Amino acid sequence: MKRMPTQGLPATDVLTALESLRANDVDWRNGRAFSLAYHAGPEAIALAEEAYRRFSGENALSTDAFPSLKTMQADVVSMTRDWLGATADSAGFMTSGGTESILMIVKAARDQFRHSRNITKPNVVLPTSAHAAFEKACAYFDVEPRRSPVGTNWRAHADGMRELIDENTILLVASAPQYPQGVIDDVPSIANLALEHGINCHVDACMGGVTLAYLARLGEPIPPWNLAVDGVTSMSVDLHKFGYTSKGASVVMYANKMLRSFQGFVTDNWLGGFYASSGALGTKSGGSIASAWSVMHHLGDDGYLDLTRRARRATVALADHIDQHDDLALRVRPDATLLSFGARDSSSLNIFAVADQLRTRGWYVDRQQPPDSLHCTVNAIHHDKINLFVADLDEAVALTKSNQRQGSVGQYGNLE
Numbered sequence: 080m081k082r083m084p085t086q087g088l089p090a091t092d093v094l095t096a097l098e099s100l101r102a103n104d105v106d107w108r109n110g111r112a113f114s115l116a117y118h119a120g121p122e123a124i125a126l127a128e129e130a131y132r133r134f135s136g137e138n139a140l141s142t143d144a145f146p147s148l149k150t151m152q153a154d155v156v157s158m159t160r161d162w163l164g165a166t167a168d169s170a171g172f173m174t175s176g177g178t179e180s181i182l183m184i185v186k187a188a189r190d191q192f193r194h195s196r197n198i199t200k201p202n203v204v205l206p207t208s209a210h211a212a213f214e215k216a217c218a219y220f221d222v223e224p225r226r227s228p229v230g231t232n233w234r235a236h237a238d239g240m241r242e243l244i245d246e247n248t249i250l251l252v253a254s255a256p257q258y259p260q261g262v263i264d265d266v267p268s269i270a271n272l273a274l275e276h277g278i279n280c281h282v283d284a285c286m287g288g289v290t291l292a293y294l295a296r297l298g299e300p301i302p303p304w305n306l307a308v309d310g311v312t313s314m315s316v317d318l319h320k321f322g323y324t325s326k327g328a329s330v331v332m333y334a335n336k337m338l339r340s341f342q343g344f345v346t347d348n349w350l351g352g353f354y355a356s357s358g359a360l361g362t363k364s365g366g367s368i369a370s371a372w373s374v375m376h377h378l379g380d381d382g383y384l385d386l387t388r389r390a391r392r393a394t395v396a397l398a399d400h401i402d403q404h405d406d407l408a409l410r411v412r413p414d415a416t417l418l419s420f421g422a423r424d425s426s427s428l429n430i431f432a433v434a435d436q437l438r439t440r441g442w443y444v445d446r447q448q449p450p451d452s453l454h455c456t457v458n459a460i461h462h463d464k465i466n467l468f469v470a471d472l473d474e475a476v477a478l479t480k481s482n483q484r485q486g487s488v489g490q491y492g493n494l495e
């Protein structure tokens with residue numbers, strides 16, 4: 080078992096040891112990860128890291144002490160407004176990530192409807208494709224999740240959700256795009272259903288919040304998906320994904336300040352005086368805030384447009400290859416920059432064994448089910464990597480088929 084060294088080590092030795100721990104990590108800086116990490120180029124990474132370093136010790140728990148962080152957070156939230164179709168009434172907060180954004184949405188809806196309708200046993204109606212973070216939120220805040228089936232091509236539609244709604248339903252969820260298959264749900268029908276019942280509708284755009292606006296500008300047929308749709312009451316967008324900033328940055332945006340007011344927490348019921356926080360965290364590093372502020376200013380609208388173009392081209396190239404493959408089945412044509420595929424015939428090809436083969440060749444892809452599938456989140460770094468990847472993918476498929484290997488499902492997150 081590891082023990083603290085009795086005498087401290089020189090910083091250079093510590094850094095050497097730290098680097099050696101990386102030996103088996105996926106090489107995301109060279110585009111080997113189709114999940115978990117995003118890369119807009121060496122300059123953007125260097126800026127993200129430098130800004131993080133400069134503000135890593137600052138604490139956004141008190142913006143009285145650090146007004147710089149108040150300004151930066153307000154700027155960051157404001158710079159997402161056009162992406163999200165926000166109006167003059169919309170109001171948001173920065174959070175530490177998609178999970179915190181979603182936790183806060185569920186908590187805010189719970190408190191709002193306890194207050195306005197005295198709902199004490201609330202439920203949320205959400206498609207089977209909505210992110211696992213909603214299950215976490217429901218478990219944390221004692222809200223019942225009611226999962227509705229997705230419609231054709233994995234897209235959720237109000238029709239699947241309507242019958243699950245009752246007088247205790249507080250929130251409907253749509254995703255743009257949903258994570259597992261990368262398609263955009265029918266947001267207008269779901270938001271309209273929420274309006275009919277006078278309840279909230281959250282659009283989880285943790286993935287698409289940055290890219291969809293640019294994809295539309297690039298001529299892709301993007302259906303309505305944001306706060307411009309009547310009935311949408313909140314959105315989430317992760318800056319540490321396609322915003323290409325350091326980890327620990329997301330924005331949750333509400334249609335108005337009344338809705339947002341249920342997110343915060345205040346107390347004076349302890350010996351430490353008045354305490355207030357906007358989200359789940361107490362101490363909140365200035366690093367991720369400064370990093371997001373800096374990267375967004377550095378990349379700008381034209382930068383994000385170009386990065387989105389590259390990510391989309393790579394996605395389409397990969398989707399085309401899989402679509403034409405004799406042994407692989409693309410689940411559905413991707414709407415944005417995420418896709419999923421499995422074996423055409425799962426009795427002759429174990430798709431998780433293909434993932435094992437890819438891992439030995441240095442590639443990391445997600446494994447998911449049901450149905451047994453691999454998942455790729457394609458970002459700008461992949462624009463010149465797809466040829467390399469599909470060559471290895473083809474080899475991995477051929478090898479797996481010939482030796483009938485079995486693989487294991489693995490997991491998207493874990494407990495250690």
Ligand SMILES: *Cc1c(COP(=O)(O)O)cnc(C)c1O
Pocket residue numbers: 176177178179181210212254256257258283284285286317329
């Ligand atoms: C990533 C993701 C989340 C969760 O966000 P984290 O940043 O991992 O906490 C939620 N919803 C969707 C659609 C996502 O892609």
